[in-house]
Each structure stands twice: as structure tokens, then as C-alpha cells.
Amino acid sequence: MVCGSLLLFLQLQTEGMSIKQLFQKEDHWAIWLGSGILLVAILLFFSAPPKDLYKQHRQLDDQLAAQTTEVPFKSIAWYEAYDSQQKIKGSSSNIGKFLGKLTSKPGSWQYNPITAFFQSDQEAELKRGALKEKFEAAKRSVATEHLAAEELEKAARDQNFQNEKLNQSAVIAIENWRAQKKVYAKVAKKYNAKAYHKTAWLLAWGLILALLFGLAALVLDGKATPFFKAFAYVFAFALLAYLLAAQANMKALGVGYAAWAILLGLLISNTIGTPEWVKPALKTELYIKTGLVLLGAEILFGKVLSIGLPGIFVAWVVTPIVLVSTFWFGQKVLKISSKTLNMTISADMSVCGVSAAVATAAACNAKKEELTLAIGLSMIFTSVMMIVMPLFINWMGMPEVLGGAWMGGTIDATGAVVAAGAFLGDTALNVAATIKMIQNILIGIVAFGVAIYFASKVEQSGQTKIGWAEIWKRFPKFILGFIGASIFMSILYAFLDGGVAYSLIDQGVIRGFSKNVRGWLFCLAFVSIGLSTNFAILRKHFTGGKPLVLYLCGQAFNLGLTLLMAYIMFYLVFSNITTNL
Numbered sequence: 417m418v419c420g421s422l423l424l425f426l427q428l429q430t431e432g433m434s435i436k437q438l439f440q441k442e443d444h445w446a447i448w449l450g451s452g453i454l455l456v457a458i459l460l461f462f463s464a465p466p467k468d469l470y471k472q473h474r475q476l477d478d479q480l481a482a483q484t485t486e487v488p489f490k491s492i493a494w495y496e497a498y499d500s501q502q503k504i505k506g507s508s509s510n511i512g513k514f515l516g517k518l519t520s521k522p523g524s525w526q527y528n529p530i531t532a533f534f535q536s537d538q539e540a541e542l543k544r545g546a547l548k549e550k551f552e553a554a555k556r557s558v559a560t561e562h563l564a565a566e567e568l569e570k571a572a573r574d575q576n577f578q579n580e581k582l583n584q585s586a587v588i589a590i591e592n593w594r595a596q597k598k599v600y601a602k603v604a605k606k607y608n609a610k611a612y613h614k615t616a617w618l619l620a621w622g623l624i625l626a627l628l629f630g631l632a633a634l635v636l637d638g639k640a641t642p643f644f645k646a647f648a649y650v651f652a653f654a655l656l657a658y659l660l661a662a663q664a665n666m667k668a669l670g671v672g673y674a675a676w677a678i679l680l681g682l683l684i685s686n687t688i689g690t691p692e693w694v695k696p697a698l699k700t701e702l703y704i705k706t707g708l709v710l711l712g713a714e715i716l717f718g719k720v721l722s723i724g725l726p727g728i729f730v731a732w733v734v735t736p737i738v739l740v741s742t743f744w745f746g747q748k749v750l751k752i753s754s755k756t757l758n759m760t761i762s763a764d765m766s767v768c769g770v771s772a773a774v775a776t777a778a779a780c781n782a783k784k785e786e787l788t789l790a791i792g793l794s795m796i797f798t799s800v801m802m803i804v805m806p807l808f809i810n811w812m813g814m815p816e817v818l819g820g821a822w823m824g825g826t827i828d829a830t831g832a833v834v835a836a837g838a839f840l841g842d843t844a845l846n847v848a849a850t851i852k853m854i855q856n857i858l859i860g861i862v863a864f865g866v867a868i869y870f871a872s873k874v875e876q877s878g879q880t881k882i883g884w885a886e887i888w889k890r891f892p893k894f895i896l897g898f899i900g901a902s903i904f905m906s907i908l909y910a911f912l913d914g915g916v917a918y919s920l921i922d923q924g925v926i927r928g929f930s931k932n933v934r935g936w937l938f939c940l941a942f943v944s945i946g947l948s949t950n951f952a953i954l955r956k957h958f959t960g961g962k963p964l965v966l967y968l969c970g971q972a973f974n975l976g977l978t979l980l981m982a983y984i985m986f987y988l989v990f991s992n993i994t995t996n997l
Contacts (some may be wrong), residue, residue: 446705447900450712451901453933458908459769461506461924473919487573491569495590506921507928524663532662554596565590621936629703642693653943654677654940657943700784703938704774715911724950727985729924731857741970742970742973752962771859820840820847824852826971852946
């Protein structure tokens with residue numbers, strides 16, 4: 417793929433490396449593993465697409481075009497065609513269902529954790545019985561709202577859509593129908609849940625991951641047997657983290673798998689201690705770097721351009737200002753002794769959390785304990801902001817576009833941004849996720865800039881000149897995989913018809929497989945971080961609480977500047993774009 421070829425060319429040209437040497441570093445393996453996973457997904461989804469995929473999309477595109485021409489607003493028929501198009505998913509094909517089961521996580525549960533792994537036909541039937549009344553009520557509400565929308569749309573049509581008051585009444589009625597339909601869809605999903613047996617799938621997936629990363633361990637460490645034994649231990653804790661995050665009350669509170677993974681690891685490492693035999697599988701950076709290559713595939717340029725210039729200003733102007741200001745504040749005001757810790761926290765907080773922290777730590781040679789501290793701060797504040805910001809935005813009566821832009825530019829983790837955006841509505845979700853996507857592009861740029869700064873300014877001694885070769889040497893190479901995956905998937909998306917690309921890439925390769933894999937890899941990384949972290953060692957980096965003060969002050973500045981920029985760009989400079997969102 418593009419990412420692997422790019423690395424091969426650059427490494428061979430700049431360092432005179434042999435092909436064999438391109439398999440001797442973690443960054444190389446992150447690219448090969450991530451590229452391989454994406455390539456397999458593309459081949460599988462494109463070789464076995466949903467039945468009549470192209471024919472269905474052509475027919476529905478014609479229906480959408482006809483409704484757009486005939487009706488000055490999105491009619492009932494338009495939405496019905498749109499919904500039909502959204503249901504054509506690669507993940508719904510036979511291969512999609514197989515891959516979905518293979519990479520699935522424990523299911524939701526309330527009191528009995530066993531139901532997260534197993535549900536019999538009888539249990540499924542009991543759940544349907546308990547939900548039947550609620551399901552029927554939601555179904556009736558949808559029918560009622562649909563009838564009301566039909567009547568008002570007909571009234572508007574009888575006036576040839578010349579009566580603006582009737583048009584607006586029809587639009588409101590259709591929106592009410594859509595809102596009720598979402599409520600019904602959530603209830604229907606639970607009501608129609610079937611029996612499942614996840615245990616064998618989870619074990620099979622654990623074995624596949626062990627084989628993939630065991631191969632890397634064999635080449636990197638010279639032996640794989642110790643890794644396999646240790647990996648079972650790490651995977652078990654990742655599975656437990658997902659299980660705890662799936663508990664209904666924990667989901668409602670927004671406590672995700674990342675927090676549980678780190679907490680479980682910390683509990684072991686700071687009580688009974690992490691056994692020596694487990695350490696061969698604590699390949700934190702390999703897991704997370706491979707996951708970041710997969711994240712690159714989710715950054716599609718077409719989606720980035722859908723928000724346009726206002727989103728780019730919010731993500732690409734505010735972020736560097738906050739990064740530089742926070743680093744300066746840490747050095748000049750707080751006088752943090754470790755510049756690498758200062759930079760890692762600044763990048764973590766200003767760019768996009770864990771992903772940026774890992775790339776920046778690699779670029780400035782930060783210690784593992786410093787990276788752990790930065791990630792820990794990010795996890796805590798991400799969980800809080802994910803819950804508090806939507807509540808505050810609603811309380812203030814802030815418009816969805818502004819609220820979404822604000823959250824997309826300030827909440828660290830992509831998953832948390834999506835969850836917070838969904839709380840406000842579809843528009844906020846779309847804006848928040850897209851701005852975070854635009855911001856994620858900065859991971860590679862920031863890492864490269866930090867490598868240049870630390871190599872030429874911070875670590876330069878006397879008259880010694882540090883050239884581009886040294887900068888390239890310390891640049892985190894996995895970023896090439898991240899960039900390459902984004903470019904490759906964006907080009908592939910552009911060559912396909914919009915609906916087909918949505919079905920096979922959005923709802924196939926990405927949401928049907930690579931995103932699930934990325935989640936597992938991040939979870940393994942967070943468990944590894946916890947198991948590798950000892951508070952006694954970490955305590956010295958927290959002297960005087962300066963890292964916490966740095967994060968708080970930097971995030972406060974980030975929140976204020978992002979909100980100001982979002983308002984200026986979306987409501988003053990590019991208000992026409994906002995109107996069409």
C-alpha cells in the first residue's frame with residue numbers, strides 16, 4: 417500500500433537501509449501491520465459487496481435527485497430514499513457480519529456480566545417481552561408523526577410549495593417524525609436483539625492478535641514464546657476493561673474502556689506488581705502506533721472539505737497557538753524542569769490526546785513515565801469534558817454548530833468527541849467529528865516540528881550542528897503510515913460513486929472492521945501503560961503539581977480561544993456555510 421511504499425522509499429534513500437532493516441523497528445512493524453489489516457479489509461469487502469449494491473445506489477440516487485428538484489425542502493420521500501441508502505452497508509454483507517463478530521466486544525449488561533458474552537433464545541425472548549409495550553408505543557408514535565407530516569406536506573404541495581408558512585410547517589412536522597423515528601430505532605434495536613455467543617469469537621480474535629504481534633516480537637526480540645504467554649494475560653485485562661465499560665451504568669456515566677484499561681493495569685502494578693513474565697507483551701507503543709495507522713484510514717479528505725474553511729481555521733489555527741503558548745507557559749512561568757514532559761503534555765492537550773502524545777513523545781525522546789503521565793491527565797479530563805460540555809452547551813442554549821465545533825476542537829479523544837456530539841444532535845455530531853478529524857491531521861505535522869525543534873534547539877550542544885539526517889532519524893516513522901493510509905483511502909473514496917464509497921469504505925472497511933481493530937489495539941496499549949506504571953517512579957514528575965496546573969491552564973486557554981474562533985468563523989466570516997450544515 418501507499419504507506420508501506422512511502423516508508424520503503426524514504427528509509428532506503430535517506431539512511432541506505434536494506435529491506436531486512438525495514439522490519440527491525442517498532443515503527444516499521446506498526447506500518448506493516450496497519451497496512452496489512454487495511455489491505456485485507458479492502459480485499460474482503462470489495463470482493464463480496466452487498467447484493468445489487470451498484471443498482472440499488474443508482475436507483476436511490478435518482479429518487480433523491482427527483483425529490484430535490486420537485487420539493488424545495490427535504491420531503492418524506494427524500495428521507496425514505498436516504499434512509500434506504502444508509503441501510504446499504506458493507507458490514508451487513510456476509511463477510512461484513514463475519515468480521516463484525518470476529519472483532520466484536522462484550523455486549524451491554526446491567527446486573528449479570530455473563531449476558532455480555534452469551535444470550536440464549538429464551539433470554540432474547542424474555543427481553544422482547546419486557547420491551548414489547550415500549551416498542552409498540554414508539555411504533556405508534558412514529559406512525560402518528562408520519563401521518564401528520566404527510567398531511568402538512570400534501571397541503572404545501574397543493575399550494576405548489578408557494579406558501580412559505582405551509583412549507584415551514586411541513587418541515588417542522590417532518591423533523592418531528594425524524595426525531596421520533598430515532599427513538600423508535602433505539603428501542604427496536606434492543607427489541608430485535610437475537611441470541612448470541614461471543615466467547616468463541618473473542619478467543620479467536622485474541623489468537624489472531626497474538627499471532628500478528630507475536631510475529632513482530634519474533635523479529636524484534638528474537639523469540640515469540642514468552643510473548644504468547646504474556647499476551648494472554650494482557651488480552652484478558654483488555655477484555656475485562658471492555659466488559660466493565662459495557663456495564664449500563666458505566667456507559668451512562670461515560671466511563672469508557674480506556675479509563676478501565678489504565679485503572680486495571682495500575683491496580684496490578686501498584687499492588688501485587690506486574691509479573692516479569694508479562695513484560696514481553698507490554699508493547700505499548702507498537703499497539704498504539706499500529707492503531708494510529710488505522711486511524712489515518714478514517715481521515716477522508718472529502719469529509720474534511722465538507723466543513724470547509726471554518727473548520728480548518730478552528731483546528732489548524734487554534735491548535736498551534738495553544739501548543740506553543742502552553743509549552744512557553746510551562747517553561748517560563750511554571751518552570752517545569754523537563755522540556756520533554758512539558759512538550760508531551762502540551763501536545764496531548766492541544767492536538768488530540770493520546771495519539772498526539774505518543775507521536776510527540778517519540779519525536780522529543782520523552783521518557784515512558786512522562787508519556788504515561790500525559791496520557792493519564794488526558795484520560796481524566798476527557799471523561800469529564802465529554803459529560804460536562806454537552807450539558808453546559810445545552811444550558812447556555814448554544815447552537816448545535818457552535819457547540820459541535822467547540823467540542824471537536826477541545827475534547828481530546830475522537831470517540832469522546834463523537835459521544836459528546838451525539839448528545840447534542842446530528843448536526844453537532846457531524847461538525848464535532850469532522851473538526852476532530854481535521855485536527856488529527858496535525859499529528860504528523862506537530863511530530864515533525866517537535867523533532868526539528870528538539871534536535872536543533874533543545875539538544876544542540878556548543879557549536880555542533882544537527883542536520884536533517886538527525887531530524888529524520890528521530891522523526892516517528894509510523895506517522896508515514898498514518899499519512900499514507902489517509903491519502904490512500906481518500907483517493908479510493910474519490911474514485912468510487914458516493915453511495916458505493918459510503919457502503920464499502922465508511923460502513924465496511926472502516927466501521928465494519930478497522931475501527932473495531934483500532935479499539936482493541938488502543939485497549940491493549942492502555943492496559944500495557946497501566947501495567948508498566950509505578951506511582952513511586954511517576955511521583956517525581958508530579959512535583960508541586962506543575963503538570964496538572966499546566967494541563968488546566970492550557971485547557972482553559974484552549975476552551976476560550978476555540979469557542980471564540982468557532983463563533984467568528986462559523987457565524988461571522990463563513991455564515992453561508994453554517995446555514996447549509
